[in-house]
Structure formats: C-alpha cells, structure tokens
Amino acid sequence: MPEFLEAAIIGVGLGAQYALLALGFTLIFGILGVVNFAHGGFYMLGGYVAYSCVSGLGLPYPLAVLVAVLATAALGWVFELLMIERLIDDHLATLMLTLALYLIISTGVLTVFGPISMEFTFPVGGAFRAGPIYVPRENLIVLAVCLAAIAALYLVLFRTDLGRALRALADDRAVGMALGLRPRLLFPAAFALATGLAGLTGALVTPILSLAPGVGDPVLATSFLTVILGGLGSLGGAALAAFIVGIVEAYTSVYFGGSAGALVLFVMVLLLLVFRPTGLLGRDVRGA
Amino acid sequence: MHGRPAGLIRRLGGAEIAAVAIFIVAFAIPISTKSVLVYSVLNQVLVGVVATFSVWIMLRMNLLSFATPAFMAIGGYTVAIAGRYDITDAFLLTAGAFIMPALVAVPLGALVLRLRGTYFVLVTFVLSQIMQLVLFETPGLTGGSNGIAGIPPGTLLGTELASNQQVLLFACGLALLATLITALLTRYFRQHFAAIEENEILAESLGLVVWRYKALGFVVSAGVAGLAGYSLVNMLLTAHPSSFDSITAVDFIAYTIVGGRASILGPVVGSSLLIYATNLFGTHGQYAQGLYGVLIMVVILAARGGIVGTIGTLLRRRP
Amino acid sequence: MAAGMELRVESLAKQFGGLRVFSEVTFSLEPGGLMGVIGPNGAGKTTLINVISGRQAPSDGHVLLDGRDVTGKPAHALSRLGVARSFQQTNIFRSVSVRENISRAVRFGQRGVQPGLDRLLSEFGLTERLDEQSDKLPYGLQKMLGLVMAFATRPSVLLLDEPAAGLERGERSRIDAFVQHVREAAGCSVLIVEHDMDLIRRLCPRVLVLDAGAVLADGAPAEVLARPDVIAAYLGDAEAEAA
Numbered sequence: 085m086p087e088f089l090e091a092a093i094i095g096v097g098l099g100a101q102y103a104l105l106a107l108g109f110t111l112i113f114g115i116l117g118v119v120n121f122a123h124g125g126f127y128m129l130g131g132y133v134a135y136s137c138v139s140g141l142g143l144p145y146p147l148a149v150l151v152a153v154l155a156t157a158a159l160g161w162v163f164e165l166l167m168i169e170r171l172i173d174d175h176l177a178t179l180m181l182t183l184a185l186y187l188i189i190s191t192g193v194l195t196v197f198g199p200i201s202m203e204f205t206f207p208v209g210g211a212f213r214a215g216p217i218y219v220p221r222e223n224l225i226v227l228a229v230c231l232a233a234i235a236a237l238y239l240v241l242f243r244t245d246l247g248r249a250l251r252a253l254a255d256d257r258a259v260g261m262a263l264g265l266r267p268r269l270l271f272p273a274a275f276a277l278a279t280g281l282a283g284l285t286g287a288l289v290t291p292i293l294s295l296a297p298g299v300g301d302p303v304l305a306t307s308f309l310t311v312i313l314g315g316l317g318s319l320g321g322a323a324l325a326a327f328i329v330g331i332v333e334a335y336t337s338v339y340f341g342g343s344a345g346a347l348v349l350f351v352m353v354l355l356l357l358v359f360r361p362t363g364l365l366g367r368d369v370r371g372a
Numbered sequence: 373m374h375g376r377p378a379g380l381i382r383r384l385g386g387a388e389i390a391a392v393a394i395f396i397v398a399f400a401i402p403i404s405t406k407s408v409l410v411y412s413v414l415n416q417v418l419v420g421v422v423a424t425f426s427v428w429i430m431l432r433m434n435l436l437s438f439a440t441p442a443f444m445a446i447g448g449y450t451v452a453i454a455g456r457y458d459i460t461d462a463f464l465l466t467a468g469a470f471i472m473p474a475l476v477a478v479p480l481g482a483l484v485l486r487l488r489g490t491y492f493v494l495v496t497f498v499l500s501q502i503m504q505l506v507l508f509e510t511p512g513l514t515g516g517s518n519g520i521a522g523i524p525p526g527t528l529l530g531t532e533l534a535s536n537q538q539v540l541l542f543a544c545g546l547a548l549l550a551t552l553i554t555a556l557l558t559r560y561f562r563q564h565f566a567a568i569e570e571n572e573i574l575a576e577s578l579g580l581v582v583w584r585y586k587a588l589g590f591v592v593s594a595g596v597a598g599l600a601g602y603s604l605v606n607m608l609l610t611a612h613p614s615s616f617d618s619i620t621a622v623d624f625i626a627y628t629i630v631g632g633r634a635s636i637l638g639p640v641v642g643s644s645l646l647i648y649a650t651n652l653f654g655t656h657g658q659y660a661q662g663l664y665g666v667l668i669m670v671v672i673l674a675a676r677g678g679i680v681g682t683i684g685t686l687l688r689r690r691p
Numbered sequence: 692m693a694a695g696m697e698l699r700v701e702s703l704a705k706q707f708g709g710l711r712v713f714s715e716v717t718f719s720l721e722p723g724g725l726m727g728v729i730g731p732n733g734a735g736k737t738t739l740i741n742v743i744s745g746r747q748a749p750s751d752g753h754v755l756l757d758g759r760d761v762t763g764k765p766a767h768a769l770s771r772l773g774v775a776r777s778f779q780q781t782n783i784f785r786s787v788s789v790r791e792n793i794s795r796a797v798r799f800g801q802r803g804v805q806p807g808l809d810r811l812l813s814e815f816g817l818t819e820r821l822d823e824q825s826d827k828l829p830y831g832l833q834k835m836l837g838l839v840m841a842f843a844t845r846p847s848v849l850l851l852d853e854p855a856a857g858l859e860r861g862e863r864s865r866i867d868a869f870v871q872h873v874r875e876a877a878g879c880s881v882l883i884v885e886h887d888m889d890l891i892r893r894l895c896p897r898v899l900v901l902d903a904g905a906v907l908a909d910g911a912p913a914e915v916l917a918r919p920d921v922i923a924a925y926l927g928d929a930e931a932e933a934a
Contacts, residue, residue, distance in 0.1 A: 119490055170673065176434055177672050179493065180629060184668035187622065191662025199658070301619065305501040308494040316490060343505045350502045354483065357495075361487055567784060567795050574782045577744065578844055579770035580799035 086216040091338040092331070097223045099330030100230035104285045105303060106310040106322035107237060108278030114254040114317040115274045117175055118168060121182040123307055124300025125189040126156045126279040130286030131295045132193055135204045145207045149287040156283025157276040164275035172271070186300070194297045201296040226288045233284060234323065240277075241319070250274050254317070305346075312353050315366020324364055385562075387635045388555035394640060395548040402540040411540055417647050418543040419603045422550040423620075424627045424639035426597035429589050431633050432558055433568045435489055437590070438621040439496035440597045442503035443473035445616035447598025452520040452611035453513065462528040462542065466549070469602035470595040477594035481587035492586075500618035507613040519612030523605060539606060546603045550596050555636055557592050561585060619661075626664035629671055632678030641679050695722030695878040696757045696773055696847040698743070703752035705735070705742050712738045713904040714751070720848070720880050725870065727891040727912070728884045730901035731924055736884040737779060739901065740850045744776040745769040756848070770800060775846035779853045781833040785826035789817055789836060792825050793843055800844030807876035811839055814868060831862040838869055848880045849873060855887045863890060870894055888916070900924070 105123065112120045130152040137148035163185060171177040206222040241247035249270055253260040261267065290299065310329050314321030329349060336345035356363065381389060401414055423440050430437040447469035454465060484495045507514050514520065525534045526542065533542050558565060564585050567575040576582045605611045624643075631642020646667075650660040675682045697719065704714035713735035720726055728736055741747040743754055745766035753762045756772055764772075784792050793812075797804055812818045815835045820828065825836060838854060851870075855863045867890075873879040885891050891898055892912050900907040900915060902924040908915045915921055 113490075119493060167669070167673065175490075176436065179436065180625075180668055180672050183622065183625070184665040184672070187626075187661045187665030187668070191659055191665065194658060195662070298619075302501070305498050308498050312491065312494055316488070343509065346505055347502060347509070350498055353498075354495075357483055357487070357491070361491075563791075563795060563798065566787070567799070570784050570786060571782065573746070573766075574778070574784065575795070575799060576766045577746065577770060577776055577778075577782075578796050578799040578840065579767050579801055581767045 086218070087338055089217050090219055091334045093217075093219050093227075094223060094338075095331030095334030096327065097227040097230075097330070098333055099327030100227050100234065101285050101289055102306060102310055102330050103234055103323045103326035104230055104237075104281045105307045106314065106326045107234070107319060108281040109307045110311055110314075110317060110319055110322040111250070111254075111274050111278045113311070114319070115250055116164075116168065116172065116178070116271055118172075118178040118182065118275075119175070120275075120278070121179060121304070122163075122186040122189060123182075123278075123282055124302075124304035125186040126160065126282035127286035127303045128193060128290075128295075128297070128300040129159070129189055130156050130283030131204070131290030131299070132197060132202075133283070134287035135202050135290070135295055138204070149284065152287035153280045153284045156286075157280030160279030161272045161276035164272040168275070169268070169271065172267075190297055190300070197297070199297060201294050204291045204295045206291040220292075222292050226292065229288060230285070233281065237277075237281070246270075246273070302346075309349050309353050311363075313349075313356060313363055315363030318363065318365040321363055321365030385555065385559050385636070387637045388559055391551050391555060391636045391640055392548070395544065395551050398544045398547065399541060402537050402544070406537075411536060413648060413651055415540055415543055415607050416651070417644050418540075418547045419600055419607065420624070420627065420643040420647050421640055422547055422600035422603060423597060424624045424631075424643045425550055425554040425636075426593045426600065427621075427624045427628050428633065428636070428639045429554060429558065429593040429596065430586075431628055432565045433586055433589055434572070435586065435589075436493050436625065437496045437593060438493065438618070438625075439477075439499045439594070440600075440624050441616045441618055441620050442496075442500045443477070443594040443597035444601030444604065445503050445507060445613075446473040446476060446594075447601030448605035448611045448616065449507075449514055449520070449601075450598070451602050451605050452523050455523040456520070458524065460524050460527045460532075462526040462533065465526055465602060466546070466599065469598040471598075473598035473601075474591045474595040477591045478587075481590040485586040485590060486583045497618075497621075500616075500621055503616065504613055504618060507616070514611070514613075517613065519610055519614075521610045521612075523609050523611065525609075526606065533606075542606065543603050546599050546606075550599050551636075553592065553596060557589070558636065561588075565589070622661065623664065626661075626668055628678075630664070630667045630678055632680030632682070632684075634677055635680045635684070638678055638680045645679070695724075695880050697722050697755075698774075698848050698880060698882070699753075699755040699758075700743065701753045701755070703739070703742060703754065704750050705738055705747065706750045711904050713901065716752070716901070716906055718899055718906070718909060720882060722847070722880055723874060723878045724880045725874065725895055725897070726882055727895035727898040728882060728901060729886070729888070729891060729898055730907070735904050736901055737852055740776055740852050740882075740884060743769075744774055744850055746776075770844055770846075771802070773802070773845070773847035774850065775800075775841040775844050775848070776850040777838050777841045777852055777854060779856055781830065781857075782837050783825045783833055783840065785824075787825065788822050789825050789828070790821040792836060792840055793821075796840040796843040802845035805843050805845045805877065807872065808839070808843055810876070811842065811869070811872055814872070815839070815865060831858050831865075834858060835865055835869070838866075842869075842873055842877075842879075845877070846879055847877075849882070851881065851883045851885075853884055853886060855885060855890055863887065866890060867894060892916070 109120055109123050112118050133152040133155045134148040137143040137151050138145055167181050168178050208221050208225055211218050211220045212224055241251060249265050253265055253267065253270060306329065310325045311322055313329065314325030332349060333345040336348055423444060426440045427437055450468045450472045451465050454468060484492050508517055525532050533539055564580060567580060568582055568585060572582050604615055608615065627642035627646050628639050630646060632638030650657055653660050671678050677685060699719045701717050703716040705712045716739065730736055742749045745764050745768060748763045753760055761769060761772060784795060817836060825833060834857060841849060854866050870881055874881060883895065895912060897910065898912045898915050899909045900921050907924060908918055908921055
C-alpha cells in the first residue's frame with residue numbers, strides 16, 4: 085500500500101516535469117510549426133548552466149536555477165530570431181536546424197564538461213515521512229516548483245495579452261497577422277518561453293537524476309510520446325498526457341522494474357494512433 | 373549528342389548510372405590493396421552509404437526517418453540469430469536481412485503514414501529508442517546487453533567468406549545491391565515521389581493515393597536499412613546493441629543533407645566524405661557530431677542542394 | 692460525352708475544437724448543373740470545398756454522389772470517383788514544366804485522358820508554353836493551369852475555389868470560357884466559390900449564400916443578391932473589396 089501512494093506521488097512529480105517539457109514543445113510546434121529537436125538539448129543545458137553556477141561560481145542553488153532559465157531562454161530567443169525566422173514556413177528545414185543546434189549543444193557540452201556524469205546534487209536532502217510513506221524532499225520541492233511554473237504559464241497564456249496573441253497566432257497565423265499581431269516579436273518570445281521552461285526542468289531534475297551528455301535523448305523521446313498522446317498542438321492535451329505518462333512510468337517502474345514503462349507507453353501510443361489519431365484532445369491530423 | 377544512348381541515360385538517370393558504376397568500381401579496391409586503413413574506412417563507408425540510402429528514400433518524399441538504426445538492428449540480429457542455427461548461406465541471409473525489417477515496416481507504415489508528416493518523424497524517433505530497450509530486455513533472443521558474438525562467416529556459393537578481403541568484397545556486393553534497389557525504386561516512381569515531395573496536397577487532390585507510395589518507400593527503406601545492418605554485423609562478426617544506437621540516425625541524416633538530397637549521388641558523396649572526416653578525428657570521434665551540426669546549418673541556410681546539388685548548380689551556370 | 696453526377700450535401704457540418712465553421716449545410720447539384728457559393732470572408736466556403744472534396748473530414752452530415760454515400764472518404768478516393776477541385780492560391784507543381792504538370796494530373800487521376808483538354812490548352816495559350824517551367828508563367832496563366840489540371844483528371848463534379856482571385860479584370864472572362872467548356876465538352880457539374888459578384892451574376896443560375904457558418908439563402912442571383920439580410924452580411928466585406 086505505501087508503494088502505491090509513493091508511486092502516485094512520484095508519478096505526479098514526473099507528470100509535472102513532463103508537462104513543463106511537453107507544454108514548451110507544444111508552444112513551439114503549435115505557434116511556429118517547428119518540431120524542436122533541440123528540446124532535450126535545452127533541458128541538458130539548463131542542468132549544466134545551473135551546475136556551473138553552483139560549483140563554478142558558488143551561487144546558491146535557487147539563483148543558479150534562475151540563471152539557467154534566463155540562459156536557455158536567451159539562447160532560444162537568439163536562435164529563433166537568427167535562424168528559424170528565415171525559414172519559418174519550411175517545416176523540414178526548421179526541424180533540421182533544431183537538430184543541428186542539438187548536435188552543437190551536445191558536442192559543446194561534451195567538450196567543456198567531458199563525458200562523465202557531473203556531481204550535481206540537490207541542496208535539500210532528507211525525506212518526508214507520513215506514516216509508512218516515504219518520499220524524498222527533493223521530489224516534493226521539484227513537484228511544487230513545476231506546478232507553480234505550470235500555473236504561471238497558464239496565467240500568461242490565458243490571462244495576458246501576450247498569451248492571447250500567442251494563442252491566436254497558433255490558431256491561425258494569417259488571421260493573427262491580419263489583426264496586427266507581429267510574429268517577428270512574438271515568435272522569438274514563444275520559442276524563448278518554451279526553451280526557458282525546458283531549461284528550468286533540466287536545472288531542477290538533473291541534480292536528482294543525473295547530469296551527463298546524452299540525458300537529453302530520453303527527454304526528447306518522452307516529449308514526443310507525450311505530445312502524440314495528448315494530440316499534436318493541444319496544450320491541454322499535452323498537460324493531461326504528461327501526467328498520464330508520468331504516472332504510468334512511476335507505476336511500471338515500481339511494480340515491473342526496468343524499462344518496461346517506456347515500452348508500455350510506446351505500445352499505448354501506437355494503439356492510440358490506430359483508434360484515435362487525434363490523441364486525447366487534438367485536432368485534424370489527416371495527411372495526404 | 374543525340375539518339376538512343378542519350379535517351380537511355382535520361383530514362384535510367386545519369387546519377388543513378390554513376391552511382392551503380394561507383395559501386396562496381398569499388399570492387400577493385402579490396403583487390404588492389406591490403407592497407408588496413410583503407411579496409412577500415414571503406415567498410416565503414418559501405419555500411420554507411422547503404423544506411424544513408426534508407427534515409428534518402430524517405431527524404432525524396434519530404435519525410436525524415438529516424439528509424440534506420442532500428443531497422444538495421446532487425447536486419448543485423450536476424451543474421452546473427454540465423455547464425456546460431458548454422459544458417460550461413462549469404463543469399464538466404466541477405467533475403468532475411470531485407471525482408472524482416474520490411475515486414476515490420478508494413479503495419480507501422482500503414483499506421484503512421486496516413487497522418488501528417490510530423491507524426492512520422494516523432495514515431496520513427498521513438499522507435500529507435502524503443503528498439504534499444506527491446507534488445508536489452510530480450511536476452512534469450514538477442515543476448516541482451518552482451519549481444520551475440522562469434523557469428524559464423526557467411527558462405528557464398530560454397531565459399532566461406534572468412535578473410536578480410538572476402539568480407540569487404542561481400543560488403544561491396546551488398547552496397548551494390550542496395551544501390552540497385554534504391555535506384556530502381558526512386559527512378560521508377562520518380563514522378564510520384566517528386567509530386568509528393570513538392571506538393572502532396574495537390575498530388576492527393578489529383579487522385580494520387582499518397583500514403584501508399586509513402587508506405588512503399590518506407591518498406592523498401594526498412595529493407596535497405598536491414599541490408600546495412602547485415603553488412604555491419606558481418607564486418608564486426610558481432611551483433612551488439614551499441615552498434616544500433618538511436619543517435620546514429622542523426623549521422624545518416626547528416627550524410628544525406630550534406631551530400632545533397634536531390635540526387636542519389638548525395639548519400640554516396642555525403643557518407644564517403646563525412647565518414648572519412650570522422651576517421652580523421654581519430655579517438656575524438658564523438659566530436660564529429662558537432663561538425664555535422666555546423667555543416668547541416670550551413671547547408672540549410674546557404675547551400676540547400678548540399679555538396680552534389682551545389683556542384684550541379686555551378687556546372688549548369690557554366691557558359 | 693461523360694455522364695455527369697449528382698452531388699448532394701446533407702446537413703454537413705465542420706467544427707475545429709470549439710470553433711464551428713459551418714453546420715446544417717444542405718443542397719443538391721444536378722448532373723451538369725452550375726451553382727455559385729458566396730459569403731463574407733471566414734464564412735467557411737473554402738472549408739466547405741475541403742470537406743466535400745475529402746481534404747478534411749466533416750464533423751457531421753453526409754456527402755452523396757449519385758446517391759452513393761462518400762462521406763469522410765479521403766481526397767484521392769473522391770478524385771478517383773470524379774470529384775475534382777481547384778485551389779484558391781495557385782496550386783501547381785512549380786518546379787516542373789507545364790507539360791509535366793498535365794502529365795501528372797492525367798497519370799494520378801487514373802481516369803484516362805480527358806477529351807477536350809487540348810482545346811482548352813490552346814484556348815489559354817498554354818500549348819505554346821508546354822515546356823516552360825510552370826512558375827515562370829504569369830500569375831493568371833498559372834491559375835488557369837491549375838484549373839486545367841483539375842479538369843484533366845476527368846471529373847464529373849468540379850469545385851472551384853475563387854477561380855478569379857488574383858486575375859486582372861481582363862483575364863476573368865477566361866473563367867467563363869473554362870466553365871462553359873467543361874460543361875459542354877464533359878458534362879461536368881460546377882460549383883464556384885467566389886467573391887466576384889459580376890462573375891456570379893454572369894454565370895450562375897443559382898447561388899448559395901453562406902454566412903457565419905449557416906446557409907442564409909439559396910436561389911437565383913437576382914433574387915438572392917437583392918435580399919436585405921444578404922446585403923447586410925456583405926456590408927463590411929463589400930467596403931473592403933471596393934478599397
């Protein structure tokens with residue numbers, strides 16, 4: 085019984101992390117039409133920047149996380165403005181550009197930090213106990229921060245003019261532009277928002293899991309599974325799917341061990357594509 | 373020059389004929405030299421080109437496939453497992469290495485290729501990640517994290533392919549076969565693939581059953597990747613999960629884009645040059661991907677046709 | 692002469708998420724018939740063509756061809772059954788020649804060569820330009836090429852999405868010639884979505900008005916275009932068009 089509840093808490097925690105990643109990915113895909121292959125790279129970069137701040141500059145961890153967010157957001161902004169903007173309508177080209185960026189980030193990290201895992205630990209140790217239930221405090225803190233970030237994102241997207249503009253552009257760019265919305269300002273903003281979220285997640289989670297080159301790949305795969313499950317382009321779907329993925333992963337790893345979770349999820353997604361290709365909350369998916 | 377020879381070249385495709393010729397000539401290399409370095413690089417190139425053809429076939433229809441390592445794994449492990457049962461006939465193994473991944477591609481293609489192209493990219497990416505897991509989690513079949521070592525050498529028409537020279541010549545043969553298959557497919561369906569690549573909505577509204585051609589391409593692409601897997605396993609005499617790491621998909625994509633996606637010579641040029649360049653990195657091979665990243669950016673932003681495309685444009689401009 | 696087909700649309704509806712594009716659209720187009728569909732921007736006219744031609748699936752309702760239910764079939768299936776459409780933006784294969792464009796249309800359609808195609812090509816001056824790359828043609832000709840390609844698939848029903856959009860005033864008579872030709876030579880039924888009221892008045896014996904996702908009126912142009920509610924629906928748009 086205690087494992088059941090612990091798994092639930094871990095699952096929700098994972099879900100919150102995946103939600104931040106999936107929401108960011110969906111923002112970029114929905115608004116710009118870009119499949120961000122560098123998403124895992126920004127996650128990884130967030131971890132490494134936070135690590136550098138803590139161990140290299142001696143900054144306190146929360147400040148390091150903030151720096152990581154700003155750094156990944158800034159890189160995202162510049163990248164979108166200088167590279168993606170030129171080829172915004174060519175989806176294959178923008179995908180290749182993000183892939184290229186991922187390769188450069190990956191190799192850069194490898195060059196600067198080397199291939200071994202970094203000693204990066206969460207500053208708060210110990211565990212929370214309630215009767216037989218045992219949950220590490222770090223997981224709870226990360227969960228809280230992620231939920232706060234999701235709430236903040238919701239407020240920005242649904243309660244501010246910027247958010248409304250972004251969602252309008254996502255729905256129909258031509259109409260949005262006819263209404264006077266300026267993609268040249270808004271697209272980099274959307275991209276930066278998403279990469280900042282990825283960096284935040286990386287800075288929070290890598291001290292708990294691990295920080296090494298290559299941690300970005302499974303993050304990318306999970307993001308892909310999540311957005312397919314939720315429905316490509318749907319923010320609500322991405323969030324919902326993220327929690328489902330997190331909980332499934334937590335339970336399969338507690339009760340079955342190993343990597344059964346990823347396999348289960350993949351099969352789930354394939355079955356979903358058979359019966360309901362739009363995903364949980366998605367829209368028209370018909371190709372040719 | 374007019375008349376039948378020129379017409380024939382145009383029908384079969386100048387680039388395709390050149391590609392086939394290159395791999396016929398390649399047979400001469402293992403015969404004329406014994407250099408270990410040449411053997412090593414050539415073998416890597418022969419494997420790499422075939423895998424790159426697999427990516428190129430789908431890219432002809434504007435679809436980016438990350439599934440190459442997964443299909444290579446199916447092909448390679450089929451050969452390795454067959455070796456356990458003392459099946460060593462090269463023709464049988466070649467057929468098996470092609471057919472097994474192709475069979476997997478059939479239902480997968482039917483599922484994903486009717487949807488938007490984005491789904492294809494995402495699903496193939498996840499497929500390669502999953503394949504790694506499958507390999508690790510099925511030790512009874514695949515040897516798990518140890519893989520399958522000590523694969524018996526293949527036999528071709530009674531001769532055992534045991535020496536390095538024989539292995540390399542066989543790799544040349546596989547590469548030639550893959551080139552022929554790729555060239556025939558893309559040449560015969562040139563109109564269809566080109567229409568899908570340029571404007572698939574228009575193609576479909578004119579009556580083309582687009583997803584069927586995408587599926588056909590996917591199945592052949594999977595089979596060709598299987599041949600690459602056979603070639604790799606044959607070279608190493610071992611089938612190991614690390615040979616089919618999902619990240620290698622990026623390498624093959626890089627070779628296609630940098631070499632030039634519009635011509636069958638693109639994968640040939642791209643993989644030869646980049647594999648050779650990676651060898652120059654020596655023990656620092658892991659930095660090669662950074663180079664690929666930079667090259668991809670340069671090509672996408674400034675020289676869309678890749679190496680072959682850019683050369684072609686420059687040649688056409690000559691007075 | 693090919694037999695035409697009856698196109699019947701019953702309670703057709705399309706919505707995206709919460710956005711209802713159109714609903715309860717019902718009409719019938721007899722074999723060889725001709726009707727126009729008009730309405731302010733955003734009324735759902737292009738989506739209507741997308742749904743009928745199979746590019747998008749309807750949320751509700753039915754599409755019937757000669758009584759046969761073809762609802763939800765994909766675009767290639769409907770094309771094979773004889774429903775062809777043109778696109779608002781010029782939609783041709785830009786990187787290849789005019790000849791190759793036509794060749795692809797005939798080949799992909801798999802319904803054989805359309806008699807009367809050559810006459811149409813020469814009427815629009817495309818015969819002399821068969822080997823030119825299609826995106827080197829002037830815009831008006833590119834538009835006509837797109838129409839000719841749709842016709843080349845030997846349709847029985849032709850859905851034209853703003854065929855006159857982007858054409859100079861002088862070029863618009865080509866549309867008249869095109870519509871007349873396809874109806875006479877091949878017995879096609881034609882449905883035209885348009886903003887050009889003169890063209891609609893000239894050509895269409897019948898017009899359907901779509902506004903805010905619903906059918907506002909359906910009848911002869913003289914009568915429909917004089918209705919106050921139709922005029923009101925267009926008031927904002929008419930000013931924009933005059934500008």
